[in-house]
Amino acid sequence: MSIQKIAKLAGVSVATVSRVLNNSDSVKAKNRERVLQAIKESNYQPNLLARQLRTARSYMILVMVSNIANPFCGEVVKGIEEEAEKNGYRILLCNSGSDLQRSRSGLSLLSGKIVDGIITMDAFSKLPELSALIGTAPWVQCAEYADSGTVSCVGINDVDASQHVVSQLADGGRRRIALINHDLSYKYARLRERGYKSVLHLRDLEYQVVEYASDLSSSAGMAAMKKLLANNPPDAVFAVSDTLAAGALRAIEQAGLRVPQDIAVVGFDGTELSEMVSPPLSTIEQPSRDIGRKAVDLLLNKIDNPDAPTERVMMDWRYVARAST
Amino acid sequence: MSIQKIAKLAGVSVATVSRVLNNSDSVKAKNRERVLQAIKESNYQPNLLARQLRTARSYMILVMVSNIANPFCGEVVKGIEEEAEKNGYRILLCNSGSDLQRSRSGLSLLSGKIVDGIITMDAFSKLPELSALIGTAPWVQCAEYADSGTVSCVGINDVDASQHVVSQLADGGRRRIALINHDLSYKYARLRERGYKSVLHLRDLEYQVVEYASDLSSSAGMAAMKKLLANNPPDAVFAVSDTLAAGALRAIEQAGLRVPQDIAVVGFDGTELSEMVSPPLSTIEQPSRDIGRKAVDLLLNKIDNPDAPTERVMMDWRYVARAST
DNA sequence: CTGAAAGCGCTTACAG
DNA sequence: CTGAAAGCGCTTACAG
Numbered sequence: 001m002s003i004q005k006i007a008k009l010a011g012v013s014v015a016t017v018s019r020v021l022n023n024s025d026s027v028k029a030k031n032r033e034r035v036l037q038a039i040k041e042s043n044y045q046p047n048l049l050a051r052q053l054r055t056a057r058s059y060m061i062l063v064m065v066s067n068i069a070n071p072f073c074g075e076v077v078k079g080i081e082e083e084a085e086k087n088g089y090r091i092l093l094c095n096s097g098s099d100l101q102r103s104r105s106g107l108s109l110l111s112g113k114i115v116d117g118i119i120t121m122d123a124f125s126k127l128p129e130l131s132a133l134i135g136t137a138p139w140v141q142c143a144e145y146a147d148s149g150t151v152s153c154v155g156i157n158d159v160d161a162s163q164h165v166v167s168q169l170a171d172g173g174r175r176r177i178a179l180i181n182h183d184l185s186y187k188y189a190r191l192r193e194r195g196y197k198s199v200l201h202l203r204d205l206e207y208q209v210v211e212y213a214s215d216l217s218s219s220a221g222m223a224a225m226k227k228l229l230a231n232n233p234p235d236a237v238f239a240v241s242d243t244l245a246a247g248a249l250r251a252i253e254q255a256g257l258r259v260p261q262d263i264a265v266v267g268f269d270g271t272e273l274s275e276m277v278s279p280p281l282s283t284i285e286q287p288s289r290d291i292g293r294k295a296v297d298l299l300l301n302k303i304d305n306p307d308a309p310t311e312r313v314m315m316d317w318r319y320v321a322r323a324s325t
Numbered sequence: 326m327s328i329q330k331i332a333k334l335a336g337v338s339v340a341t342v343s344r345v346l347n348n349s350d351s352v353k354a355k356n357r358e359r360v361l362q363a364i365k366e367s368n369y370q371p372n373l374l375a376r377q378l379r380t381a382r383s384y385m386i387l388v389m390v391s392n393i394a395n396p397f398c399g400e401v402v403k404g405i406e407e408e409a410e411k412n413g414y415r416i417l418l419c420n421s422g423s424d425l426q427r428s429r430s431g432l433s434l435l436s437g438k439i440v441d442g443i444i445t446m447d448a449f450s451k452l453p454e455l456s457a458l459i460g461t462a463p464w465v466q467c468a469e470y471a472d473s474g475t476v477s478c479v480g481i482n483d484v485d486a487s488q489h490v491v492s493q494l495a496d497g498g499r500r501r502i503a504l505i506n507h508d509l510s511y512k513y514a515r516l517r518e519r520g521y522k523s524v525l526h527l528r529d530l531e532y533q534v535v536e537y538a539s540d541l542s543s544s545a546g547m548a549a550m551k552k553l554l555a556n557n558p559p560d561a562v563f564a565v566s567d568t569l570a571a572g573a574l575r576a577i578e579q580a581g582l583r584v585p586q587d588i589a590v591v592g593f594d595g596t597e598l599s600e601m602v603s604p605p606l607s608t609i610e611q612p613s614r615d616i617g618r619k620a621v622d623l624l625l626n627k628i629d630n631p632d633a634p635t636e637r638v639m640m641d642w643r644y645v646a647r648a649s650t
Numbered sequence: 651c652t653g654a655a656a657g658c659g660c661t662t663a664c665a666g
Numbered sequence: 667c668t669g670a671a672a673g674c675g676c677t678t679a680c681a682g
Binding site for chain 1 (some may be wrong): 332353366368370371373375376377378394395396402403410415418419420427430431433434436438439458542543544547571572574575578597598600601602
């Protein structure tokens with residue numbers, strides 16, 4: 001069913017049908033009626049491919065994440081959705097799983113003109129190939145940073161937040177503070193590790209152990225914690241995600257130790273999960289929704305105005321103390 | 326940058342360029358070289374809109390979920406991704422948030438020919454308008470059922486699973502068993518409630534209290550549990566999702582009661598979360614990944630073979646007993 | 651093995 | 667207010 005058929009059915013030209021479809025211009029009421037009638041009768045639905053090919057505009061944006069299962073990511077996406085919707089855009093979610101092949105495939109939606117722009121929450125700094133694939137298309141990094149200054153990004157100051165956590169633990173008398181970090185191909189992981197190390201150094205704390213979780217699942221956090229417990233265990237653990245911290249909690253409990261008496265635990269993100277585990281987690285609360293919203297604002301601005309300047313937006317964060325410390 | 330430009334650059338026709346792009350036919354090695362060279366030089370990337378418009382094939386499928394934040398949903402999506410990828414398809418995720426407007430918008434990707442088919446994990450049975458929008462396009466319902474027999478679906482036998490849970494609780498001596506259910510616009514919610522009620526009836530248990538959670542978040546589960554505790558509290562709670570059960574656990578703890586001594590709790594889905602909370606949850610383990618994979622198989626079959634028969638696939642489930650009961 | 655040409659289903663100046 | 671026509675960027679018989 002095409003616009004041609006509708007035109008024939010309604011006894012008008014395709015141009016007229018197109019006009020009522022885009023409720024633009026002034027179409028004579030009678031003709032509009034006829035067209036609407038024909039559309040209804042034939043259950044016609046416009047072919048978006050043709051439309052987008054012609055107008056070079058899709059009002060869709062691609063959101064690439066490495067793991068939607070992470071609740072923080074889910075929150076950010078909600079913010080993105082809200083703001084996109086408010087501006088007449090729809091979003092397409094692509095879960096890369098940090099897989100190169102799948103990332104490539106996702107990006108082809110951008111280079112293939114299916115979407116108008118892209119928001120990534122994925123690690124790109126070590127993958128120049130992917131950045132090249134994006135080229136000069138509208139692109140915003142979200143809750144993750146670009147090394148170069150050519151792409152806009154929005155997030156929090158990870159070094160500061162990390163330093164704050166470790167300082168709090170040290171202030172509370174902890175001397176053996178371990179870090180459960182994510183893959184260092186993420187810039188945020190490198191920054192948080194830097195914050196961690198800088199405080200240890202500043203306070204002359206010798207114990208410095210970093211365990212890397214294979215992904216941001218609770219079971220990865222649990223596995224990492226088990227390794228930490230295996231030899232020379234810490235008296236405090238800072239995990240860079242609430243999910244990891246939740247797993248750590250579980251491993252500590254299984255080892256017959258108590259939180260926070262034996263080991264204090266701090267998470268990151270401030271997701272609902274941090275309140276649901278027992279004991280509830282101290283954590284860094286990120287303004288997840290706002291990060292998502294802001295990312296959309298930056299992106300839409302870039303789409304409408306291709307030579308808008310690159311921006312690097314830093315949002316506020318907040319340390320929330322709960323029973324785990 | 327278009328195929329035209331490449332043709333000019335390489336000194337061949339657009340047809341030849343198209344042929345090397347689809348590495349089809351036999352193109353003379355020399356010409357192939359030239360084209361490849363031109364593509365590289367100009368950093369050309371094919372316009373997918375044009376390609377898909379022409380071929381009427383996108384090798385993309387749309388996955389519509391009501392809430393990706395639900396970990397069970399995340400697992401199913403992983404299964405979908407794996408199977409799709411294996412078959413050369415990519416998936417687009419659309420988070421409807423159970424919102425009619427957003428669902429409509431997502432479905433236009435289907436009617437607009439952007440995708441070849443759709444897998445839904447959303448409630449449709451009460452929304453004939455949406456079903457109409459999908460029309461006769463390839464469609465599989467996943468972990469949720471269609472009322473009519475015209476659309477294929479894959480899931481588990483919810484009535485059986487629910488009956489099993491409630492029977493277990495009753496066998497364990499529980500007499501006041503409450504249900505924390507989801508919105509009844511979901512067929513699975515109606516089926517699980519039916520299973521719950523049938524066992525109560527069978528065993529002459531008079532206590533019958535159902536609380537409905539506003540969504541599948543832990544905080545909704547917590548809110549529901551608080552209501553149950555407010556008057557005439559149960560000695561067991563069956564929640565239709567692990568996330569809800571996790572929230573219930575928390576509410577019980579906050580009320581100063583013990584699980585399972587005072588109140589037993591059972592979840593549903595068998596997600597990682599069920600092992601991460603304390604005490605770990607007894608739950609119904611669904612074969613999430615396999616459900617996703619199977620849905621893709623059914624869908625691709627329907628795409629390739631439009632008059633394939635409708636199938637209703639029931640997968641196996643398993644009751645996992647843990648410390649919460 | 652290759653190219654000219656038609657056509658996928660739209661939108662949009664342009665002329666009337 | 668309306669229609670004929672060009673064109674978005676591809677693919678694919680068809681003829682050679």
